[in-house]
Amino acid sequence: MPGLMTSADGILPRMDVRAMYDNYLRHFLLWAVVVGLVVKFLYVIYLTRQSWSRYIAMDVAMNAVSLLLTPVSFAVAWVVLALPRLALNRIFGTDDADPVNWVPLLMVLAMIGALLEVSVIHFAFKQRVGQKGFWLLYLVNAVCIGIAVCGTGFYAAAHPPIAFNSPLGCTAQVLKPSCFKARA
Numbered sequence: 001m002p003g004l005m006t007s008a009d010g011i012l013p014r015m016d017v018r019a020m021y022d023n024y025l026r027h028f029l030l031w032a033v034v035v036g037l038v039v040k041f042l043y044v045i046y047l048t049r050q051s052w053s054r055y056i057a058m059d060v061a062m063n064a065v066s067l068l069l070t071p072v073s074f075a076v077a078w079v080v081l082a083l084p085r086l087a088l089n090r091i092f093g094t095d096d097a098d099p100v101n102w103v104p105l106l107m108v109l110a111m112i113g114a115l116l117e118v119s120v121i122h123f124a125f126k127q128r129v130g131q132k133g134f135w136l137l138y139l140v141n142a143v144c145i146g147i148a149v150c151g152t153g154f155y156a157a158a159h160p161p162i163a164f165n166s167p168l169g170c171t172a173q174v175l176k177p178s179c180f181k182a183r184a
Contacts, residue, residue, distance in 0.1 A: 089101070
């Protein structure tokens with residue numbers, strides 16, 4: 001059927017998200033930490049009735065645990081999404097580098113972050129977080145990750161990776177095998 005979109009290439013840009021991760025991880029974490037400190041501070045104020053120093057301690061502790069366990073959370077989310085990622089690849093005709101595979105990963109990371117942060121609130125500060133509070137924290141984490149992704153995307157658009165010229169005249173961020181062939 002003409003006009004029927006059979007792959008995600010028609011709506012999503014063709015980019016290697018792993019390369020974005022390698023090049024812009026520091027900027028993503030900066031956005032995530034700054035936005036997380038502000039938004040989760042408002043969440044803590046909404047959820048509990050404590051002193052200002054306790055609000056700040058809860059906010060910093062939640063963000064610190066979440067940030068320190070990001071590599072472990074990322075690995076767990078990657079494993080959890082292994083089979084669904086394969087299904088998405090078949091459905092959309094994509095591979096692991098496409099953004100369609102990274103959106104669910106970021107949502108699972110938001111869920112893991114919410115679980116970690118609820119644990120901090122419960123065990124370190126002896127505060128109960130109900131079901132509504134947990135889902136609100138998940139939403140807060142998803143918003144923080146979304147803002148961090150957008151901020152990183154804007155930074156990447158303004159500061160693209162620098163390409164270089166090889167002695168053989170090939171311009172690329174990573175040299176292709178064809179650049180190593182001798183020129184005739």
